[in-house]
Amino acid sequence: MGAKGITDRALGPYGSRFRNLRRRRRWSSDFFPAETRRTLPIVLPVAAAGAFAAVAAIHALVVDLPSGSTLAGVAGLLVAATLAEAFPLPIEGVTAGATSLAIVFIVATAAIYGWPEAAVVGLLSIALVEAERKRPPIRAIFNTGLYVCAAAVTGLVAAHWRGGSLAEIVVAGFLGSAAFYGVDMVLLSAVFARLRGESYVLTLRRYVTTTGLPFLVIASLTVTLVVLWDRSPFVSLVVVGPLITIALYERWLHRALERLREFDRLKDEFIAVISHELRTPLTSVYGAALTLQKRDVHGKTREALLAIVSDEAARLARLLDDVLSASRLDAKTERFEIGPIDAAKVARAAVEAVRPRLAPGLVLDLVIEPDLPPVAADADKLRQILINLRENAIKYSPDGGRVLIALSRQGSVVRFEVQDQGLGIAEDELPHIFERFHRVDPNMTRGVGGTGLGLYICRELVEGMRGRMWVTSIEGAGSTFSFELPIA
Structure with missing residues (x-):
């Protein structure tokens, strides 16, 4: 009898309650991983405050229904904020995430219309994007609460300074941006400090230092948008082009930096x-x-x-x-001299060249289908591929066994297979096996070295001759590398 049966019987009528409690605990562990549970003292109050602010904002809008022009303006800013949130911009030096130009439109909503409108724009823009990204519920809840709280605070700050003069509009836009940024930094730093077990002050200082310049850019864009919107909402459309350009350039620059680091x-x-x-x-x-x-x-x-x-x-x-x-x-400078090649002859040469120096206990066999047609290939490249695969099979068969090289016709192509009974490849390694410098045993724990270039070269050469290459493997039972080349 299993432990579950003993427990349920011993508990008698309370067995079902105990099972339900275990289910709830399992659900709690799935919904709140250990890392997330450490942040709950921050996440839950933020979520509650965000929910309260959202309800208050909706109530304020229902009680004092905005005009049609206001609704149209808010709708336009909501669309812009949602699109901007969907394509965040990475910040150099910040590994926790990226910034979003949605802040520009949320703060602009607060400065132009008020905190209820800003809270609704913040709520809907982040909620729609988080739902599309299918992020963990607790993260989506926190992000939504954060945006709503920041938008509400921004609206209250901007309302205090908003007036009819240009100076008042500029101050309202800038201080609104500062308010959103302050709420964002304070709450995000609190979450990441608890998540990583770091000092809150040090975390906050690091994030403020690395995000100070992006904040100034966003604040400047916000002020520009608010000033132009005050003149005419249609005039404010002139910032759309620069915003798109900035976003595209920043993403391109980040990808370039990532490529350089790689x-x-x-x-x-x-x-x-x-x-x-x-x-x-x-x-x-x-x-x-x-x-x-x-x-x-x-x-x-x-x-x-x-x-x-x-x-x-x-x-x-x-x-x-x-x-x-x-x-x-x-460099894409490899040259191929494609012509009719006797694949069987090339394979025999590759096998016979290594037979005299095979280790004891290792058998190398060659099986060639009769009347094999010539292939359209570069003879030197084909020889290099077979030698690389042969050496790879031998290298990964330290305990001996059989290495088989087989050639057969498969419709309009000739298939080459190099099979060994050696160490094999772990399943999670298979998607990366043909990557440059990738090695199955990088620390040589199994005594197998190599540059990690051989398989990368093989695949590139095969594809350069209009063929295809793949691998099947079972860890501990060997691997089979296969490639096909067209018949001449």
Whole structure:
């Protein structure tokens, strides 16, 4: 009898209540993960305040129904705020999220019409976007409450300063932006400080430091919009172009910076990997050369040392070829000389070249379908692909087993398969296996090295010859790399 049966029987008539309590606890854990539960002392009051402000705003609008022109203006600002919220702008140096130009339109609503209208615009714009993003409910609730509270405070501040003169309009727009920014920073810093276990003051200082310049940009845009709107809502449309330009440029700039960071990371990783891959064969060659300098080295020992030098020199040559190939492929300068190629002949050469140096316990078989037609390929590139896949299969079969290279016709293409019974690849690694510098065993915990370029090069070369390549694998049971090339 299982533990559940014992518990329910022991509880008697209270068993069903206990089961319901367990279900509620499981639901609570799913709805409020551990990280989220730490922020509840901040999230719940913000959500409650936001709900209260939203109800009060709607009540105020119902009691004092706005005019048609006001409703049209608020609707236009709501559409603009929603679109801006849907495409946030990343802030350099801030990993917690991004800023949104929706703030410009929410604050403008507060400065032009009042806090009830601003609260409704804040509520609907963030709620619609959060619903579309399908974020966790607790996060959506907090963000919505935050926007409503900030919009309401902004409206109250702007109302105090709003007047008919240009100076009063400018002050109302700027102080409204400052109010929204202040509420945003105070509450977000409180949440992230609790979430990360950091000092609230340090978190707030960091966010204010990194978001100060974006705040000034948003405040300037808000003041511009409010001033133009005061002249004529139609005149304010002139800011649409600059806003779109700023948003697109900022997103493009952020993507460019991310690409540069990724390039830097890949460069550092490349240097580390190449240094290791060069050191190993050079050490072997150097050691063998020093031993060969001794006059008493003869017979089988001398032959073994010469074989080490030959093998490691070939390994260095392959490494250099891989680096150069990857460079040409990245630069799109790799040239292909496509023509009818005897694939069987290329495959036999790739197999026979390695047979003499196979480790004990490792079997390399070649199976070729009879009357295999020629393929439209570059002979050198096809040879490079097969050698890379062959070496990969051997490298990932440290305990021996069978490596099979098979060629067969599949309709209008010839399929090449390189199968091993080695370590295999974890399922979560498969989507990344053909990425540049990706290694299944980066820390060499299983004693398998490599540059992470071989499979990337293979796929690029196959696709360059109008073919396709894929892999199937079971971790611990081996892998099968397959590619197809068109028949000539």
